[in-house]
Amino acid sequence: DTGVSQDPRHKITKRGQNVTFRCDPISEHNRLYWYRQTLGQGPEFLTYFQNEAQLEKSRLLSDRFSAERPKGSFSTLEIQRTEQGDSAMYLCASSSRYSGANVLTFGAGSRLTVL
Amino acid sequence: DAKTTQPNSMESNEEEPVHLPCNHSTISGTDYIHWYRQLPSQGPEYVIHGLTSNVNNRMASLAIAEDRKSSTLILHRATLRDAAVYYCILRDRGGATNKLIFGTGTLLAVQP
Numbered sequence: 001d002t003g004v005s006q007d008p009r010h011k012i013t014k015r016g017q018n019v020t021f022r023c024d025p026i027s028e029h030n031r032l033y034w035y036r037q038t039l040g041q042g043p044e045f046l047t048y049f050q051n052e053a054q055l056e057k058s059r060l061l062s063d064r065f066s067a068e069r070p071k072g073s074f075s076t077l078e079i080q081r082t083e084q085g086d087s088a089m090y091l092c093a094s095s096s097r098y099s100g101a102n103v104l105t106f107g108a109g110s111r112l113t114v115l
Numbered sequence: 116d117a118k119t120t121q122p123n124s125m126e127s128n129e130e131e132p133v134h135l136p137c138n139h140s141t142i143s144g145t146d147y148i149h150w151y152r153q154l155p156s157q158g159p160e161y162v163i164h165g166l167t168s169n170v171n172n173r174m175a176s177l178a179i180a181e182d183r184k185s186s187t188l189i190l191h192r193a194t195l196r197d198a199a200v201y202y203c204i205l206r207d208r209g210g211a212t213n214k215l216i217f218g219t220g221t222l223l224a225v226q227p
Binding site for chain 1: 147158159200202216217219220
């Protein structure tokens with residue numbers, strides 16, 4: 001069990017560029033979540049996958065954001081035409097269908113800075 | 116989702132017990148009480164959860180009021196490594212969604 005891995009850990013980009021983050025969940029976990037966290041705030045839910053199906057999306061996930069989990073394993077979060085307001089930590093978490101309490105395991109996050 | 120209320124910050128001395136309170140007056144019968152913490156520059160990590168009875172694990176204890184409208188996370192002997200933001204979260208056991216809704220949490224400072 002290597003935990004939840006996120007890549008890259010840090011990304012600096014210019015406004016208007018596209019960025020993509022990758023999340024590798026714990027291998028046997030079928031549930032995957034993306035959250036966004038800005039300074040001084042708690043994580044905000046963005047989207048949820050069960051296997052490859054995206055079952056819930058927050059209103060925070062504008063049309064510039066897209067998330068995929070093509071084979072029910074790793075996931076990607078893409079932000080198109082980045083804006084300075086997109087600067088945040090993007091957190092991925094996973095959990096197991098067998099966890100009755102649905103305990104989430106989080107990755108260390110990908111920090112995005114938009115100049 | 117039902118909401119929780121926590122103090123913005125608390126301070127403790129090293130090797131002393133810490134009691135972190137959480138109010139959740141609108142809790143429903145199907146809500147679990149979860150606690151997570153977030154160390155600096157890391158993602159949140161699970162601490163403990165409970166439904167009605169008090170719970171203990173290697174990290175902490177969770178004391179739940181009889182009416183379930185409040186709970187307290189207890190760190191028995193705080194260490195410098197326990198300095199973190201602690202989040203109290205309600206999760207609907209019977210809900211269709213499995214997401215956790217985080218508030219702003221309690222920032223715990225531990226003094227040597």
